[in-house]
Amino acid sequence: MSNEYGLWAWYRKPISERKQIVNETSEQRFARQLIEWAHGVGKLLRGE
Helix, strand or coil, X not given: CCHHHHHHHHHCCCHHHHHHXXXXXXXXXXXXXXXXXXXXXXXXXXXX
C-alpha cells in the first residue's frame, strides 16, 4: 500500500477515528509533514 493511498484512507475516516490514529507521535509527524508538503504544492500550483 502506498503512502498516498494510506493517507487518503486516513483522511476519509471520521474525525474521531483520525484523532485516535494521530495519538501516535509518528503519525503526528507524518500528518504535519503531509500538511506542509500539500501547502508547498498549493503554492507551486498557484505560481507563488
